[in-house]
Amino acid sequence: MRGVSKTVIVLWLLAVAARLILINQPFVDDWSWRQSDVAAIARNFFEYGFRFGYPQIDWAGRSAGYVGTEFPILPFFAAICYKLAGIHEWIGRSQSVIFFAISLPFFFLLVRETFCSVAAIWATFFYAFAPLNIFAGRSFMPDVPSLSLGIIGLYFFLRWVRNPKAEPFYLAAIAISLSILIKVTSIVMAAPILYLVVAERADLGSAEAGSARGSCSQRQRLQLALFAAITLLPSVFWYWHAHQIADRFYPHHFFGAGGVRLENFSWYWDIARVTATSSLTPVLAIMALTGLFVAPRLQRCSTAGRPRSKYGSLFDWWLAAMVLFVVAVGYGNRHPWYQLPFVAVAAAFAGAGCAFFESKISSRVAPVTLSILLAGSFAILAFLYVRPVYESSAAQLRDAGLELNRLTTSDALIVAVDGGNPAIFYYAKRKGWHFLEQNGIYDGNPKNSQQAIADLERLRRQGATHFVFTTPRFWWLESYPEFTQHLSESATLLEATPEFKIYELSPAK
Numbered sequence: 001m002r003g004v005s006k007t008v009i010v011l012w013l014l015a016v017a018a019r020l021i022l023i024n025q026p027f028v029d030d031w032s033w034r035q036s037d038v039a040a041i042a043r044n045f046f047e048y049g050f051r052f053g054y055p056q057i058d059w060a061g062r063s064a065g066y067v068g069t070e071f072p073i074l075p076f077f078a079a080i081c082y083k084l085a086g087i088h089e090w091i092g093r094s095q096s097v098i099f100f101a102i103s104l105p106f107f108f109l110l111v112r113e114t115f116c117s118v119a120a121i122w123a124t125f126f127y128a129f130a131p132l133n134i135f136a137g138r139s140f141m142p143d144v145p146s147l148s149l150g151i152i153g154l155y156f157f158l159r160w161v162r163n164p165k166a167e168p169f170y171l172a173a174i175a176i177s178l179s180i181l182i183k184v185t186s187i188v189m190a191a192p193i194l195y196l197v198v199a200e201r202a203d204l205g206s207a208e209a210g211s212a213r214g215s216c217s218q219r220q221r222l223q224l225a226l227f228a229a230i231t232l233l234p235s236v237f238w239y240w241h242a243h244q245i246a247d248r249f250y251p252h253h254f255f256g257a258g259g260v261r262l263e264n265f266s267w268y269w270d271i272a273r274v275t276a277t278s279s280l281t282p283v284l285a286i287m288a289l290t291g292l293f294v295a296p297r298l299q300r301c302s303t304a305g306r307p308r309s310k311y312g313s314l315f316d317w318w319l320a321a322m323v324l325f326v327v328a329v330g331y332g333n334r335h336p337w338y339q340l341p342f343v344a345v346a347a348a349f350a351g352a353g354c355a356f357f358e359s360k361i362s363s364r365v366a367p368v369t370l371s372i373l374l375a376g377s378f379a380i381l382a383f384l385y386v387r388p389v390y391e392s393s394a395a396q397l398r399d400a401g402l403e404l405n406r407l408t409t410s411d412a413l414i415v416a417v418d419g420g421n422p423a424i425f426y427y428a429k430r431k432g433w434h435f436l437e438q439n440g441i442y443d444g445n446p447k448n449s450q451q452a453i454a455d456l457e458r459l460r461r462q463g464a465t466h467f468v469f470t471t472p473r474f475w476w477l478e479s480y481p482e483f484t485q486h487l488s489e490s491a492t493l494l495e496a497t498p499e500f501k502i503y504e505l506s507p508a509k
Contacts, residue, residue, distance in 0.1 A: 004117050008108050008124060015104060015128035019097045019138040022390060024090040026427075027140070028398050030389035031337070033421040035140045039092055040426045042075035042140075046082045053241060058425035060251045060440045061413060061433050062463055068246035068254035070142055071181035071238050078140075092140030100137040103148030104128060107344065110155040114314050115298060115352045118359075123351025126287070129379060130343045131386035132279035132336060143337045146183030149175045151344060157193055158311065161200045169223065173230035180235045184256070185329070185338065191321030192314045197224065199311055251440020259332025267330060275339050280346050281381040283374065288346035291353030292319070298356045315348045394423050396471045400500035401427030407494055407502065408466055415459050415467045415505075417476065418442075424468065433459055435467075445473075449482035456486075460508045467491055467503040474501075 027035040037057055044056040044065075055072045056065040074095050081091045107127055112120035127133060136144050153175030159168035176193075179186040201217070246254035276285035295312065322341055326333050333339060354374070358367050401424040404414060414432030416424045420442030425432055434442040436455050446452035456467070467487065469476065477484045491503035 004121060007121055008105065011121075011124050011128055012101070012104055016097065016101050018129065018134055019100065021138075023093050023097070023138060024088060025093075025390070026089055026395075026398050027423055028392045028394040029139075030135070030391070030393055031139055031141065032394035032397070032423050034335070034337075035092070036421065036423040036426045038075050038140050038142070039078075039089070040422060041069070041072060042078040042082070042092060043087060043426070043429075045072075045076055045079035046087070050076065050079065052076055054245065057251075057253075057422065058431050059422050059434055059437075061431060061459070063250040063440075065251070065431070066245050066249040067251070068239075068242035068244075068257075070183055070242075070255060071178075071235075073178075073182060074140075074142055074145060089140070093138050096137050096139055096141065096144040099145040099148040100133075103151045106152045106155045107347075110151060110158065111348050111351055113155075113158055114311055114348065115295070116355055119298070119348075119351035119355035121351070122354040123347045125375065126284050126350045126378070127344055127347035129382050130280055130284060130347065131382050131389075132340060133343045134382070134386050135389050136337055136340055139337075141337065142182045143340050146179045146186050147340055147344065149179035149182065150186045150189045150341075153177075153179060154189060154192060154314075158196060158314070161196045161311075164220075164223070169227065170230075173227050177231045177234050180231065181238055184235065184239060185325065188318070188321040188325050188341065192318040195314055195317040196311060199313070253440060256332065259329045261329075261331035262327070263330035268327065271326060271333050271339070274336060275342055278385045279336055279339060280343065281378055281385060283378040283381055284346055284350055287350035287353050287374075289349075291349035291351065291356070292316075294356040295349060295352040298352050298359075315345050319345045319349075394421055396499040397421055397423040398427045399497075400424055400468055400470055400502065401430075403495060403500070404428035404430060404466065404468065404502060412465045413463050415456065415464045417467075417469045417473045419470075419472060424470070432466075433464070435459070445476075446480060446483070449480040449484075449486075452476075452480055452483040453486045456483075456490075457508075460490075460505055465505055466494075467505055469501040471499050 027039055040058045041055045048056065052072065054066050055069045055075065057067050058065060078092045078095065085091065104124065108120045108124045111123040153172045156168040156172035156175065160172055176189055179189065243254060246252055276282065280288070318341070322345060326339065329338065361367050397418055405428045408430060412430050414425065414428060414430050415435045416432055417435050418424045420434050433440070436443040436446055436452065487503060491505045494502045494504050
């Protein structure tokens with residue numbers, strides 16, 4: 001066990017170190033738009049008052065930009081830190097690193113209690129260095145904090161089921177409640193929790209009889225009702241409030257709305273392909289699939305020397321819930337971070353697969369050799385898959401934003417051809433609109449010049465003062481010649497670079 005502890009500590013140190021690479025990188029990486037929105041909410045808390053229940057975005061023109069979001073504890077805490085250290089990207093990113101670091105030992109313990117120590121070590125390794133988890137684990141987004149709290153809560157719930165004491169009960173309830181508040185998709189944790197309850201009641205049913213069993217069942221029902229109240233009621237109240245905010249204020253936007261939509265088979269096949277490759281790596285995907293089938297046969301681990309837990313199907317239920325979630329929220333799952341819980345589930349099954357095969361090999365040399373090959377191939381693939389998402393995909397938006405900040409006054413309103421990425425507003429420290437836009441939401445490319453002209457004139461009448469193109473959409477200037485002509489007649493070109501063009505709009509007549 002001393003060797004196991006040292007191994008886990010080494011994995012923990014390496015995993016945290018991996019997430020500290022480029023920790024102060026601007027929000028120009030592959031998930032730029034999502035992080036820029038969270039960062040804007042944090043800065044608006046900092047600059048316009050700490051009104052926790054009224055998170056604000058930057059792309060609603062003159063409006064305050066109140067939107068319905070998940071529980072904004074992360075941007076709110078970042079705003080508090082801005083008071084002490086100033087506005088820096090590393091502050092927001094560090095929150096995910098911290099939550100991951102806290103949760104990793106609990107993930108190890110959860111897998112160990114479900115399978116065994118060997119499986120837990122391998123699962124911790126896979127979970128810590130899966131490409132999707134590395135990148136999400138240093139992004140200013142709520143997904144890793146939510147998953148981390150869910151893992152912690154699930155571990156303490158397992159502790160409570162095995163030994164019903166008050167401390168693990170309340171720790172589990174609070175952790176899972178926060179997990180759902182921070183990201184409502186964590187409601188899928190209900191599946192493994194329900195499984196633990198059912199498994200324990202079945203075990204009690206076979207061990208007890210008569211009034212004692214009835215008394216125990218009644219007490220458990222009351223405890224489970226209290227658990228449900230603690231975990232669910234805060235989210236019900238918050239998301240009801242968030243929905244009211246979206247109804248009352250322009251742009252009437254509720255984060256995640258519209259994601260619940262079934263798609264065709266090719267859509268889901270593409271999600272499965274991306275998950276099995278760039279999110280997990282093929283090595284982890286294959287080992288997880290293997291572990292899914294051999295886990296029921298994992299009776300004893302050679303290093304642990306103890307029987308498999310009676311709660312061995314915990315991750316099966318979590319997997320089933322995630323599959324149903326991906327199907328039901330088909331459109332929302334176009335974003336890879338929605339599949340983040342698959343990393344935990346896949347890592348656990350992969351760990352079980354490794355433990356099973358190790359228990360079947362009698363030689364001492366073969367397990368070491370195979371372990372080195374497996375770990376090495378996984379690490380290489382993880383590096384190759386995660387490296388591209390660090391690369392800048394929105395540098396032109398940041399550069400244009402910084403230049404707008406220099407050229408314009410603080411009350412300027414920007415119309416941005418930005419593909420719906422709010423990074424340009426965040427770095428400009430200005431409000432404005434995406435272009436084209438419909439009720440504040442990015443509405444894609446124009447059908448023709450007339451649509452683009454009409455949309456620009458409508459925004460100009462609403463007070464727009466500047467218009468900016470960025471590199472990926474310079475083709476507009478040739479594809480919409482009438483719009484280009486209209487822009488030259490109604491605006492003055494202030495600056496043109498290979499990355500962006502900034503115009504000052506003439507006042508609306």
